[in-house]
Amino acid sequence: MASKKSAKRRKSEPKKKPAAQSPESPPAATASPAPSKPAKPKKQTPKERARAVAAEKVAAQRKAEKRRTLLHRSMVSVAILLAAALLGYIVYQTQQAKDLPNPGGKPTNSSYAIPGVGNKNGYVVGDASAPVAVEIYYDTMCPHCADFDEEMQSFFDEKVAAKQIRLIYRPISFLSGYSVWGASAVGCAIDENKFVDYNTKLFEEQSRNGLDKDELEKLGADVGLTSDSFKTCVQDVRYQNWVLGSTQEARDRGVKGTPTIYVNGVDVSPDPKETKAGIDAAIEVVSGQ
Amino acid sequence: MTSSLSRWQPGISTLLRLVLAGVWLYAGGSKVLDLDASVDSVFAYELLPDGLARFVGAALPFIEIALGVLLLIGFATRAAAIASVVLMAIFVAGIASAAARGLTIDCGCFSEGGALRPGEETSYTKDFVRDGLIAVAATLLAVWPRSLFALDNRTSDAATYSVDDDLVDDEDE
Incomplete structure (x- = not known):
């Protein structure tokens, strides 16, 4: 949906700088209910005014939601990366041999077998x-x-x-x-x-x-x-x-x-x-x- | 943003995102089937204690693949791009440290790394240039994560990287 729209936009002639929100929109996160906010000092019919206020509210809500979604997704992605790391380590561990001797251990028998003939320790x-x-x-x-x-x-x-x-x-x-x-x-x-x-x-x-x-x-x-x-x-x-x-x-x-x-x-x-x-x-x- | 940049940015970001995804998938894929070798190449840097080197060596290919998938589908693009920059910075630091200490190792970036046999040449300069370019690409993507064909553009509740938003004005004209 989004990609279709932007493709459409690219075909049209160059546009002015895209404004993310209308100039008089309030700071985001004022997504309180009740459309009874004080109207802007402009000569608008009540219907226009109501529509503008509603549009602002929707825009603010969308922005807040967007931010929330982004934050949420970023956290999910970090969790995915951590889970991947852990998975890697688990896979690695299961691939390791289980019965490895301790390289610094002591011989269990002092008169142990020596390979070859007369090759003590070498x-x-x-x-x-x-x-x-x-x-x-x-x-x-x-x-x-x-x-x-x-x-x-x-x-x-x-x-x-x-x-x-x-x-x-x-x-x-x-x-x-x-x-x-x-x-x-x-x-x-x-x-x-x-x-x-x-x-x-x-x-x-x-x-x-x-x-x-x-x-x-x-x-x-x-x-x-x-x-x-x-x-x-x-x-x-x-x-x-x-x-x-x-x-x-x-x-x-x-x-x-x-x-x-x-x-x-x-x-x-x-x-x-x-x-x-x-x-x-x-x-x-x-x-x- | 100038208007022409804003016009081309989603396309460019898409390209960066997919290239970066390819880089990570290739890097992880080349190592994930032989974790022992991946651990070996971390050992070769002689930077981490044994246990940690094993963890990093085993985890890294999986992290790289996960990053690659996130970028490929365009999920949390900015976070993935930032993670890419951070990882690249760590890699460059590791290679720089190896070079400074005069180690002759293969960086193990896209293959089995480890110590080089006598006679083999190190390729640190090449590694730096390559990792640097990747880091620049990832930084650009972190700054402009908005791209096409990304999961970030499709959500049940809201668009994330405001492709739709930018268009609202245009279409209402």
């Missing part, structure tokens, strides 16, 4: 006799850890091949319960001798919110980890205690975030440039001896 890449030990504390969920891993890859490959360094990967759980699942799944991959492939895959497919067990299992299949033993290991979170124990040891050692890098026991910056410099310096020291 997985060693490189020759055991390499003089410089580079320890990498990381969380599978931490974006900086993934960046670090990617940026350091060629440097590490070169130094490991030259038997100058050995890498000790120490997956821990700093961020959330998903970190525990992720690190435990890394332990499962260690058992299957697929640590590097799987670890890299987890970094690549990282979600800050966390990968659930099914996603961890699926990513394993992507790198050839299809055995039932791996699947069971991931689903059972077999290395939960190992992860929690490693995390506790890391905290006791002074690890406050991930990645944290120790080069021959010395904490170096996880900024790739500085890490490289620190490792090079350590190599120089040992080779100069």
Whole structure:
């Protein structure tokens, strides 16, 4: 209705400034009954006067109603936005996994299972006799850890091949319960001798919110980890205690975030440039001896 | 308002309203199916504590879609336009803060955001220009919410944004 009218108006020739109300209309909100208001000082017939007064009253009423409707609708719209926010949060909550472990919890058993052989709290890449030990504390969920891993890859490959360094990967759980699942799944991959492939895959497919067990299992299949033993290991979170124990040891050692890098026991910056410099310096020291 | 502005204003406002509706529906739609990613992109700003970041990340796509629908049907246009300006101001502030702290993140405005991989470029300038233009459009709409094809024009008791009102004089001439 309104749009039809305005369309009609646009067709007609330009109009004077549209007046929202007649010049002599009173301030709004005088929507009292009784048309017996004092008439305007104008020469009008009583009939005209009555009509003008009635028109004013209608206009005032319409204005007041309009304001009320607007206010009402604004409040409704704010309520709609708040309800939408709440709905979003509820939907999000129902999507979250229910049985997440506490990433800062204590191992339920002090003699817990350790993946692989001789890899207490870590997985060693490189020759055991390499003089410089580079320890990498990381969380599978931490974006900086993934960046670090990617940026350091060629440097590490070169130094490991030259038997100058050995890498000790120490997956821990700093961020959330998903970190525990992720690190435990890394332990499962260690058992299957697929640590590097799987670890890299987890970094690549990282979600800050966390990968659930099914996603961890699926990513394993992507790198050839299809055995039932791996699947069971991931689903059972077999290395939960190992992860929690490693995390506790890391905290006791002074690890406050991930990645944290120790080069021959010395904490170096996880900024790739500085890490490289620190490792090079350590190599120089040992080779100069 | 000059007479020519008053003549074109409803049409222009209609355009602004629908464009803004599209922006919000697209922004919300691109995130609502992956709330985890939306939460991730809020985390990437490193501004809010964990719980609040999760709430904002989960709520934002739904708020954006609700705003988009309100604007699309033209319900409480002025309120929706004001809300749009406020949200844009918050986004710009967030991006500015990320840029100032040297974070390399995707703003997560119309997609999965989050930290950029090494080698990826930030696009903060582009984000500012875009959000700024959207904020200007929303401000104009907040000032002149009267538009065509809007639910605001149809009510049982009264017209709200006075399209009818303006016409009364014309038609009575």
